[in-house]
Amino acid sequence: MNFLGMLQKNNVKIVKVTLDGSKEVHDKRRIHRKDKRTYDKILDGIKEAQANGIKVIIFVNVDAQNINYIPQLVNELKENEIKATILLKRVNERSGTKYPYILTPKEYFERVFKIIREYRLKEVKVYEFDVFYASLFNALSSGTSIPAKLRYCGGVTPNVLIFDPRGDIYTCDYLLGNKRASVGTYYPEFKLNTNYYIWKNRTAGKIKECFNCRLSLLCSGGCPMEAYRAHGTLYKPYCEETKYLPDYIKLWLSLRREDND
Numbered sequence: 625m626n627f628l629g630m631l632q633k634n635n636v637k638i639v640k641v642t643l644d645g646s647k648e649v650h651d652k653r654r655i656h657r658k659d660k661r662t663y664d665k666i667l668d669g670i671k672e673a674q675a676n677g678i679k680v681i682i683f684v685n686v687d688a689q690n691i692n693y694i695p696q697l698v699n700e701l702k703e704n705e706i707k708a709t710i711l712l713k714r715v716n717e718r719s720g721t722k723y724p725y726i727l728t729p730k731e732y733f734e735r736v737f738k739i740i741r742e743y744r745l746k747e748v749k750v751y752e753f754d755v756f757y758a759s760l761f762n763a764l765s766s767g768t769s770i771p772a773k774l775r776y777c778g779g780v781t782p783n784v785l786i787f788d789p790r791g792d793i794y795t796c797d798y799l800l801g802n803k804r805a806s807v808g809t810y811y812p813e814f815k816l817n818t819n820y821y822i823w824k825n826r827t828a829g830k831i832k833e834c835f836n837c838r839l840s841l842l843c844s845g846g847c848p849m850e851a852y853r854a855h856g857t858l859y860k861p862y863c864e865e866t867k868y869l870p871d872y873i874k875l876w877l878s879l880r881r882e883d884n885d
């Protein structure tokens with residue numbers, strides 16, 4: 625059975641694939657061990673998925689090397705009649721690897737917003753906002769009230785746990801393998817430790833700096849993992865991404881307003 629057959633058999637409706645820029649840029653970064661170039665093959669796969677009713681989300685890992693090629697990628701996808709959601713994600717320091725092309729959140733958001741505005745890239749979404757604040761953007765599109773966001777991500781949501789192959793349980797995938805950060809074990813015995821309660825109790829209501837912040841019911845204290853990395857405790861805020869949210873909302877609204885004019 626081919627790959628498409630497997631997806632259909634298992635009733636898969638959405639697939640996520642990565643394209644790290646236009647053809648020229650992607651083929652330099654994402655190299656297949658045998659075939660070397662991968663861009664055309666991925667595009668063929670996307671077309672086949674779409675022709676069979678499977679929705680495709682294209683992730684772009686963005687850093688200093690490929691940020692200027694985003695408009696070119698969008699054009700190439702249009703030329704190929706591909707109508708996928710394009711989700712930009714900043715290559716970040718969370719994996720702990722040293723990589724020289726990482727953009728700071730400030731550099732990244734300023735440049736990405738400028739590119740989206742200049743090239744009117746309405747099909748492009750920004751992972752840090754469109755994923756974590758999806759209900760906010762749904763509310764803005766539908767004119768309904770904005771639901772309060774009490775917990776930042778799955779890591780601090782009581783029922784999200786990640787089981788690794790060694791028998792340990794984690795709550796954030798960036799911490800996998802870091803045993804000190806595990807929240808318990810499931811083999812040989814199921815047992816949760818104090819980290820579990822520290823993670824699962826984190827809301828903006830527990831962070832002093834967030835008490836008087838106008839964004840607290842949208843942001844819920846920001847990324848707990850980044851807060852831990854920066855301050856050694858989860859009960860501190862991480863605002864680096866959130867502080868660009870108002871600018872993104874303005875950009876987002878101005879692009880949507882054009883659709884209605």
Ligand code: SF4
Binds near residue numbers: 834841844845
């Ligand atoms: S922006 Fe900062 S201070 Fe405001 S709620 Fe978010 S983490 Fe807390």
